[in-house]
Amino acid sequence: MNRYVGWILAAIFVAFGWRVYGWPGVAMAATVVVFWLLLQFNRTLRVMQNAGRAPVGLVPSGVMLNAKLKPGMTMMDILQVTKSLGKERPDLPDTWEWHDQGGVTVTVTLPGGKLQSWHLTRPESSGGNEDSGGSAASP
Known part of the structure; x- marks a missing residue:
């Protein structure tokens, strides 16, 4: 609200x-x-x-996290989904990332405290770099 x-x-x-x-x-x-x-x-x-209590930036499944993200979510909503604090990206403002044991990384951008976009990166060994993500802006 x-x-x-x-x-x-x-x-x-x-x-x-x-x-x-x-x-x-x-x-x-x-x-x-x-x-x-x-x-x-x-x-x-x-x-x-x-x-x-959880390790910083570690989630059980990066793919499941990617599926649960929706534009407009707050950091509190994302923390409820991930159950861990994300690693802040020092090179990009308002950008955080989580990874799983398989090497899948989810990077989220939260300008103004609301989720604007996110990006899923799979490791190279799984058959290529397949990226997917979401954005609040329509194409």
């Missing part, structure tokens, strides 16, 4: 609580909003803990 939409909904919820129940309604609305924020924070911590 867009963060602005979330904050607008929270403000509407607080205003509704005030309009219907007065100060007790505001207190209830504020409690619900804080609870929602705590749930989001807990989700973030759980994803980061799971990703921190």
